[in-house]
Amino acid sequence: ETGVTQSPTHLIKTRGQQVTLRCSSQSGHNTVSWYQQALGQGPQFIFQYYREEENGRGNFPPRFSGLQFPNYSSELNVNALELDDSALYLCASSLGPATGELFFGEGSRLTVL
Amino acid sequence: ELKVEQNPLFLSMQEGKNYTIYCNYSTTSDRLYWYRQDPGKSLESLFVLLSNGAVKQEGRLMASLDTKARLSTLHITAAVHDLSATYFCAVGSNTGNQFYFGTGTSLTVIP
Numbered sequence: 001e002t003g004v005t006q007s008p009t010h011l012i013k014t015r016g017q018q019v020t021l022r023c024s025s026q027s028g029h030n031t032v033s034w035y036q037q038a039l040g041q042g043p044q045f046i047f048q049y050y051r052e053e054e055n056g057r058g059n060f061p062p063r064f065s066g067l068q069f070p071n072y073s074s075e076l077n078v079n080a081l082e083l084d085d086s087a088l089y090l091c092a093s094s095l096g097p098a099t100g101e102l103f104f105g106e107g108s109r110l111t112v113l
Numbered sequence: 114e115l116k117v118e119q120n121p122l123f124l125s126m127q128e129g130k131n132y133t134i135y136c137n138y139s140t141t142s143d144r145l146y147w148y149r150q151d152p153g154k155s156l157e158s159l160f161v162l163l164s165n166g167a168v169k170q171e172g173r174l175m176a177s178l179d180t181k182a183r184l185s186t187l188h189i190t191a192a193v194h195d196l197s198a199t200y201f202c203a204v205g206s207n208t209g210n211q212f213y214f215g216t217g218t219s220l221t222v223i224p
Contacts, residue, residue: 033210042117042201042214043156056210059114090155098209100144100163104156 004093004105012111013081021076021108023091031055031097032074034066035090037107043090049074050097078110086112115140117204119215126192127223134218136185136202144205145178145185146212149198156201160187192222 005024013019025032031050035043045058049068063079072093078085088109092102116139126132136145144163148156160169162178162185169176173196175188185202199219203212 033212035212035214040217042203042216043212044214045211048210050210056208058211100205101146101158101161102212103158104148106155 004091004103006089006091006105006108008108009106010109010111012113014113015081015083017081017112018077018079019081019110021078021089021091021110023074023076023093023105025072025074025091025093026103029093029095029103030072031094032068032072033092033094033102034074034076035092036060037088037090038084039087046076048097055097081112083112086110115142115204115206115213117202117213117215119200119202119218121218122216123219123221125221125223126189128193129191131191132189134187134189134200134202134220136187136215138183138185138204138213140207141180141183142204142207143178143180146203146205147176147185147187148201148203150201150217151198159200189220192220194222194224196220197222 033048034046037043047057048055052068065077067075088107090107091105118137147159160176165180167178199217203214
């Protein structure tokens with residue numbers, strides 16, 4: 001059974017640039033959620049994707065957007081990067097949109113200079 | 114918005130001692146999760162608590178849930194160095210599609 005995989009693991013961008021983060025869900029999981037974890041904080045919900053559509057969104061601006069593909073993998077896109085976007089971005093997959101336990105990937109650490 | 118508070122935020126304890134981490138949340142939910150995070154790593158699922166009075170144990174860790182008090186506890190028995198990590202509780206939203214995480218408890222076990 002393959003777990004949740006994310007890429008890239010680390011990346012550095014400058015203010016105003018755009019970034020795309022990728023996530024492959026665990027085998028058998030059709031739902032992907034994205035979380036942002038700032039240093040020293042708990043993860044914060046960005047959004048969830050189910051059946052290739054956004055299924056719930058946290059308190060993040062529209063420059064945070066996402067996609068889910070037919071194979072259930074997902075992308076997180078962030079436009080017009082700001083310094084405060086520096087964080088660990090965690091992808092989590094689950095058996096369904098409201099079926100409980102989340103399984104997290106290793107994360108993508110984004111630094112914005 | 115559902116609020117989740119953990120205390121203490123930092124915990125330094127000697128090996129062999131017992132301690133409890135508390136997780137309070139602000140609105141009704143019957144889904145509570147505990148995760149462990151090592152520095153620079155992702156979140157590892159420890160416990161899933163889905164009903165009032167649920168108690169689960171794994172090794173030196175035991176978690177419980179009181180939905181009426183909106184409180185979960187993570188009890189550490191006879192701590193060992195390998196338990197040093199940050200522990201998060203997370204509460205599932207009533208719509209089911211979002212987890213609200215606490216700020217975490219950074220645990221250091223001293224020999």
